[in-house]
Amino acid sequence: MAVYTEVSVEDLNAFLRPYDLGAIKSFRGIAEGVENSNYVLETERGRYILTLYEKRVREDDLPFFLGLMEHLQKRGINCPQPVRARDGQILHVLSGRPAAIVTFLDGVSYRRPSVAHCAELGRVLAELHVAGADYAIRRANALSLQGWRPLYAQTGGRGDEVAPGLERLITDELGELETRWPGDLPAGVIHADLFPNNVLFLGDRLTGVIDFYFACNDAYAYDLAICLNAWCFESDFAFNLTKGKALIAAYQTIRRLEDREVEALPLLCRGSALRFLLTRLVDYLNVPPGALVRPLDPREYMKRLRFHRGVKDASAYGLAP
């Protein structure tokens, strides 16, 4: 929730010279994104989001993310569209950072999505999986199984400082997932961070998907597991079966889950809960002095993980057995 790099209008004017966007009408930093600096920019031509990529985003990955947004839009997924300068390029440098301009999408994010929102999400998630299938560039998921032990190492074994028993939970879970993680599921491009704040609605209608900066190639059902974690728990961390059912049923109207995906779902939910637990824990334990961002609470994912560890099969998420 911060603007990490402040951009003056003077620098912005120079940055915009190679674009055909006309004069600036307004320009405001927005309190969004924990990874990048974002501004809403309005020019004579329209409204845009200007993003400065901060150091947590690898510059080499930017063509994958930006190209994906163009690819998906052509196949009917509404997402921000990169704006090319007259030189045909999307990426330029602003205030010492790689920066890009994308189109502004109307819509709002719901913090407490309804059942109807979950159904819309399920449908669009499957559409996104189908639309991304023929995307030519590939990007490994750095935050899947292979990434978790290095993340855990960054916590320095300090989990119990955050919650008693957390240390043990993580090491047990890591060991089990390393043994049992399914390696042969249907895979392709996934969003990998499709939290409610990255999905826009007008009323009950899903109008856009944003923030593709964790997108990668991985199992489709893992993306579904991320969404079950992010969309279907109530604020008391009880799983809402009605929401889970709605999400999965809508997903399957577009892309039917295979039996092995259904079978793997509880394990995928555990893995995705562990992934967010670990990244949050690293951030939580390493808040730099003077930080502009309040870290998210890792305990919320500890509770989700405990729920998934008690699950017998995918019927617990609303899938017909």
Next chain:
Amino acid sequence: MAVYTEVSVEDLNAFLRPYDLGAIKSFRGIAEGVENSNYVLETERGRYILTLYEKRVREDDLPFFLGLMEHLQKRGINCPQPVRARDGQILHVLSGRPAAIVTFLDGVSYRRPSVAHCAELGRVLAELHVAGADYAIRRANALSLQGWRPLYAQTGGRGDEVAPGLERLITDELGELETRWPGDLPAGVIHADLFPNNVLFLGDRLTGVIDFYFACNDAYAYDLAICLNAWCFESDFAFNLTKGKALIAAYQTIRRLEDREVEALPLLCRGSALRFLLTRLVDYLNVPPGALVRPLDPREYMKRLRFHRGVKDASAYGLAP
């Protein structure tokens, strides 16, 4: 540069029910204002700024600020206009805070204003002083002479931790200003915080004045002194005489300064430099852990104050002797 109070769309929808603004099209927290939480809100009716007043703003003062914006607009000063709900009221409660909706103004703030910008500012500052003259409500300036010693007390005598010699500079200055501060200058409503980030331009044309949350009754020439401090120093803290001349000359095309105002100007510049030095120093020494705001550097105003202490008369600011 932060959103202190996060507002969900769910809460916002409930808040908007007594307004005639139609459905929400977009809603984003903006990284602006060190005192309040601000959002850009777009509805079917148009674009607005939603402000949640945080604890540093006294709720009793809000009718003064909001009424002033309406008063000034009627007299030709372009500033955000409070939106009334169907009950005729401007202020309502959102997420436990007093909150108001005002109109969105086009325009951008220049971090390094040009001579032309300074001239525009001078003209509009004088227009604002003239337009506010018949505003019925009054509000004392809590951050003028009487407020400085209590502010200084809050620094706990720790000035030298920030810059060697600062402690001595402040106490000397306080003593001198308490003896010599001019008490009988032409006075009325002043903005009192007219920094470049509170003034909007489209190109060289000033299109709006925002953030009236320090406005109060005080000497007009004190407001001019605040602007000289905020607009006419270069990044090396040298006073730019061309900018000062342009600002003051443009001011005088609308409202001629009286001789006693001209004579008092160096002292008013010192007072206004001390005011921002003290508030910045208090914030700087009291950054709470986990703060979302990086404090402004008090030393910038120490340097300005030192400049003003060396000034003989108003000709140093570009006024004909």
